[in-house]
Amino acid sequence: xxxxxxSPPPINEDKISHDAWRMPQSRWAYxxxxxxxxxxxxxxxLTGTNQLNPLYHTGTIASFLLMVVGVxxxxxxxxxxxxxxxSYGAAFRIEEHSMGFVMRAVHNYASGALVITTLLHxxxxxxMESFRGPRWLAWSTGMVMTGFLWIAGVTGYWLIxxxxxxxxxxxxxxxxxxxxxxxxxxxxxxVTAARNDTNWPFLMALFVVHVILxxxxxxxxxxxxxxxxxxxxxxxxxxxxxxxMVLLIGAILFPxxxxxxxxxxxxxxxxxxxxxFLFFLPVTNASANFAIWMGLLVGGIIFxxxxxWLKKRGQINAETGxxxxxxxxxxxxxxxxxxxxxxxxxxxxxGALEMVEREDGARQKLLAVVESDLCVGCGICxxxxxxxxxxxxxxxxxxxxxxxxxxxxxxxxxxxxxxxAFICERHAAHEAVEYMTTGxxxxxxxxxxxxxxxxxxxxxxxxxxxxxxxxMRVIGCPSHDCMNREGNIWMAERLTRHRQPRLxxxxxxxxxxxxxxxxxxxITALNQKPTTMLxxxxxxxxxxxxxxxxxxxPTTRRNYGAAFALLAIVMVMQILFARMPYNAYPxxxxxxxxxxxxxxxxxxxxxxxxxxxxxxxxxxxSVDGETVFEQVYDETAVLTDNPAPIHxxxxxxxxxxxxxxxxxxxxDSITLFDKSVMMEPRDILNLGATRDLRIAIPAxxxx
Numbered sequence: 001x002x003x004x005x006x007s008p009p010p011i012n013e014d015k016i017s018h019d020a021w022r023m024p025q026s027r028w029a030y031x032x033x034x035x036x037x038x039x040x041x042x043x044x045x046l047t048g049t050n051q052l053n054p055l056y057h058t059g060t061i062a063s064f065l066l067m068v069v070g071v072x073x074x075x076x077x078x079x080x081x082x083x084x085x086x087s088y089g090a091a092f093r094i095e096e097h098s099m100g101f102v103m104r105a106v107h108n109y110a111s112g113a114l115v116i117t118t119l120l121h122x123x124x125x126x127x128m129e130s131f132r133g134p135r136w137l138a139w140s141t142g143m144v145m146t147g148f149l150w151i152a153g154v155t156g157y158w159l160i161x162x163x164x165x166x167x168x169x170x171x172x173x174x175x176x177x178x179x180x181x182x183x184x185x186x187x188x189x190x191v192t193a194a195r196n197d198t199n200w201p202f203l204m205a206l207f208v209v210h211v212i213l214x215x216x217x218x219x220x221x222x223x224x225x226x227x228x229x230x231x232x233x234x235x236x237x238x239x240x241x242x243x244x245m246v247l248l249i250g251a252i253l254f255p256x257x258x259x260x261x262x263x264x265x266x267x268x269x270x271x272x273x274x275x276x277f278l279f280f281l282p283v284t285n286a287s288a289n290f291a292i293w294m295g296l297l298v299g300g301i302i303f304x305x306x307x308x309w310l311k312k313r314g315q316i317n318a319e320t321g322x323x324x325x326x327x328x329x330x331x332x333x334x335x336x337x338x339x340x341x342x343x344x345x346x347x348x349x350x351g352a353l354e355m356v357e358r359e360d361g362a363r364q365k366l367l368a369v370v371e372s373d374l375c376v377g378c379g380i381c382x383x384x385x386x387x388x389x390x391x392x393x394x395x396x397x398x399x400x401x402x403x404x405x406x407x408x409x410x411x412x413x414x415x416x417x418x419x420x421a422f423i424c425e426r427h428a429a430h431e432a433v434e435y436m437t438t439g440x441x442x443x444x445x446x447x448x449x450x451x452x453x454x455x456x457x458x459x460x461x462x463x464x465x466x467x468x469x470x471x472m473r474v475i476g477c478p479s480h481d482c483m484n485r486e487g488n489i490w491m492a493e494r495l496t497r498h499r500q501p502r503l504x505x506x507x508x509x510x511x512x513x514x515x516x517x518x519x520x521x522x523i524t525a526l527n528q529k530p531t532t533m534l535x536x537x538x539x540x541x542x543x544x545x546x547x548x549x550x551x552x553x554p555t556t557r558r559n560y561g562a563a564f565a566l567l568a569i570v571m572v573m574q575i576l577f578a579r580m581p582y583n584a585y586p587x588x589x590x591x592x593x594x595x596x597x598x599x600x601x602x603x604x605x606x607x608x609x610x611x612x613x614x615x616x617x618x619x620x621x622s623v624d625g626e627t628v629f630e631q632v633y634d635e636t637a638v639l640t641d642n643p644a645p646i647h648x649x650x651x652x653x654x655x656x657x658x659x660x661x662x663x664x665x666x667x668d669s670i671t672l673f674d675k676s677v678m679m680e681p682r683d684i685l686n687l688g689a690t691r692d693l694r695i696a697i698p699a700x701x702x703x
Contacts, residue, residue: 023329023377023451025129025429032127034430037520043566050478050517051552052238052563057480058121060235064243065114066221067234072107073214080159082207083200084193088161088261095258105251111153112276112574113247118146128426128483133330134350134374136307138224143304145220152213153277158206162259163268167281167584170268174286175293184647191595191686194264227374228485229351242564246571254575267589267682273582276574282582329393330375331382333368337389337397340366343500344381344390347454349485350374353381378484379455383491386459386501392451400450404460407446408467415444419471420464421526422448422456426483427475431522444470445526453477454487458494458503461512471511475525478516479551488516492551514549588681589651592659594621594629595688596646599638611666612638621687622660623652646688654679661687 025033036055044050054061079100081090094100122142125131131139158168169190177183193199225231234240259271273281283289302309331352345353345368352374358367368389382390388397396402404420411418418441423432428449435447450456453476464472474491482488493499495514503512515525530548532541599619600612611617612633621629628650637644652659661673673687 023425025425029127029129030429032123033426033519036124036127037430037518040518041520044518046566047562048559049553049555050481051555052559053478053481054239054563054567055120055124056478057235057239058117058124060232061239061243062114062117062121063221063233064235064240065110065117066218068110068244068247069107069114070214070218072103072110073211075103076107077211080207082204083197084161084203084262086200087159087203091160091162092258095256101255102248102251105254105256106247108156108256108578109250109571109575110247111149111156112274112578113243113571115146115149115153115276116574118142118149122146130483131307133376134227134352135376137227139307140304141220141224143300145217145224147300148213148217148220150277152210152217155206155210155213157274157277159203159210160259161203161262162271163262164259164271164273164278166262166268167271168278169262170584171281171283171289174284174289178286178290184645187647188595188597188645191264191593191688192597227350229349230486238560238563242560242567246564246567249568250571250575254572254579264686265684267585267591267684269585269682270581270583272579274578275580276578281584284584329377329395330372331370331377331379331390331392333370334389334391334397335360335367336362337387338364338368339387339389340364340368341385341500342366342368343384344368347380347384347486347490349378349380349487350376352376376484377451378487379451380484380487380490383455383457383487383494384501386457400448400455400457401460401463403448404464407448408464408469411441411444411446412468414441417444417470418446419444419469419473420446420448421473421475422450422453423475423522424450424452424477424483424487426477426519427522430519432475432519435522435526443526452482452484452487453491454482454484454489456491458501461495462504462507462510465507465510465512471513473512473526474514474549475522476514476516478518481518488551492516492549495549496546508546511543511545512549513545514551516551585682590654590679590681590683590685591649591651592621592623592628592685592687593649594619594646594661595686597688598643599633599646600643614666616664616666618664619646620662620664621648621650622662623650624658628652649684652679654681659685659687 040053040055043053043055047053050056076094079090079094081087091104094104125139125142154168158165173183173187176186189202193202225233235243260269262268280289280292283292340355340358342355345355352371354369354371355366356369358364360367377392379392382392382400388401391397391399407420408418411420421435428436428447432447435442435445436449453474456474461472461474474495476488476491477483479488490499492514494501495503495512497503497505497508511530513530515528517525530543530545533544533547596619613635615632615635617633619629619631619633620627629648631646631648634644656676656678658676659673660671663670663672677685679685
């Protein structure tokens with residue numbers, strides 16, 4: 001028996017109706033985040049701190065991995081050659097060299113980890129709804145970049161020209177068969193090119209595509225960060241060192257090795273299938289294969305244009321008056337209140353505020369100006385302003401102060417030890433919901449929801465202390481997990497008196513506290529005691545309020561060890577996952593493949609064009625006297641400057657088989673191949689690209 005998960009309880013509008021600037025999380029985003037929090041919690045418990053949760057660093061870790069892929073790719077490029085034999089031989093020689101096999105493995109493992117990390121990062125941005133408003137550019141370029149990364153990885157496997165590349169050829173042929181008229185031409189090209197020295201252009205073109213995809217990904221990565229102020233390109237040193245060591249050790253312990261070279265005369269054997277890049281290979285049905293590619297394309301387009309699509313769907317319900325949030329409200333400046341202090345412009349994570357010289361004759365020299373196209377409505381600048389010079393949307397500048405005053409009045413009538421907790425929208429959607437729906441204060445606490453923890457002016461907290469609150473607590477997101485990037489950083493620095501506008505000195509040791517934790521840890525955060533310190537007289541421990549407000553606390557070797565062990569476990573799982581054995585032909589079939597690139601001139605024998613036009617010309621294949629393939633020449637496909645090739649693959653039984661290939665041209669016929677051949681398991685007899693056919697064709701007779 002299955003039960004559906006309960007929906008989040010509705011918010012009591014009577015209680016929070018004056019929170020006019022709220023931007024509630026969408027219902028679908030709530031469920032996505034809830035599933036992510038389910039996995040985040042044990043990771044935090046394992047590492048002993050939320051500061052070392054790798055899921056909070058997916059963006060910068062992906063940036064580091066992209067650089068690793070680029071550097072190792074340049075190294076491999078210096079030793080690469082082009083051609084079916086040359087490319088495989090180059091990879092083989094690289095694998096034999098001690099430095100080469102490490103670089104090749106690092107390149108491969110970092111590529112897989114890059115795709116996984118990028119998808120995890122995209123998932124986090126999705127449930128945080130960090131694609132709305134001006135952030136559409138970062139989201140859309142991220143989607144395109146992810147697609148390019150994946151295709152670049154597929155072409156990387158293709159370049160080795162081993163049995164895995166042979167399966168990629170077959171998958172590509174199935175796609176061409178349904179989407180284009182070029183399937184036969186491509187198959188004929190592969191078979192004929194394998195016998196001569198003209199196959200290097202194909203591998204060179206494939207390599208150029210591989211490089212262009214990576215370079216384009218790098219360009220899109222740059223555009224991805226264009227609208228972000230103080231963009232962090234690399235993770236902290238411990239993540240850089242940890243990821244580097246894990247990749248290096250993984251490459252040494254688990255070298256890639258080599259598969260057998262692609263052979264047009266053999267079906268591919270058992271290969272190591274990488275489901276990250278090659279998950280589509282087991283789909284051998286042409287229609288299903290085509291559906292997968294079309295599904296990937298359509299899905300990619302849908303996710304890329306998601307911001308525009310949701311924006312258009314943001315409508316006001318005429319019956320209920322409720323609005324579907326399509327983008328956040330932007331801020332505006334109250335010019336007469338602006339002192340030109342520059343703090344708001346300095347704190348904005350998106351560069352949406354600029355200081356310009358005033359022209360209204362005011363005493364202050366500078367005025368803050370809003371770039372509305374860059375503002376995401378996070379409210380961090382409101383927390384930077386002590387002069388009510390910034391308002392969000394159509395709300396009055398003192399709205400937040402009014403909210404707090406009303407909550408103070410309410411809770412003082414209900415509790416002897418009242419306190420107020422400020423939370424962001426992410427916390428409001430999860431465990432904090434029950435504290436907002438009771439109608440009365442719970443656990444002596446009133447909750448105030450703000451767009452981001454960084455939107456709280458420190459003076460607002462001191463206002464509560466002056467009004468008799470037993471505690472003013474800020475509960476925000478963990479380090480590196482703020483949906484507005486820097487809101488928790490700036491708030492923690494203001495409360496610890498390291499950033500303007502800082503908490504006033506006389507309130508440094510007052511019960512103004514902060515806890516930075518995941519949205520599903522609200523109750524734990526609400527009950528968490530502040531850190532303590534020894535009293536000056538040594539008589540006991542006293543609350544250390546200023547220390548408890550820090551965003552990051554000292555970590556131990558045990559914390560780092562657990563985090564790096566987690567990385568190692570994930571890397572080993574990825575490596576083993578990418579080594580899944582896959583046999584596309586477990587029955588080990590045998591087949592005859594007819595490959596004729598120019599049906600009008602089969603090795604010097606000129607066909608009668610009149611017979612072709614009358615439909616009396618055909619090619620016939622028989623096995624043990626039984627016809628298994630016939631194709632009548634189509635004059636529209638044959639009698640052109642570039643005649644369509646003939647291609648067909650017919651499975652035959654194993655053992656010694658009498659095989660005959662004949663061209664019937666009107667009243668004449670010519671035997672192209674007539675031999676008894678021992679067909680072993682996995683054998684493919686290619687007729688039309690063998691020396692035997694050349695010998696079997698007689699010279700044309702003069703009439």
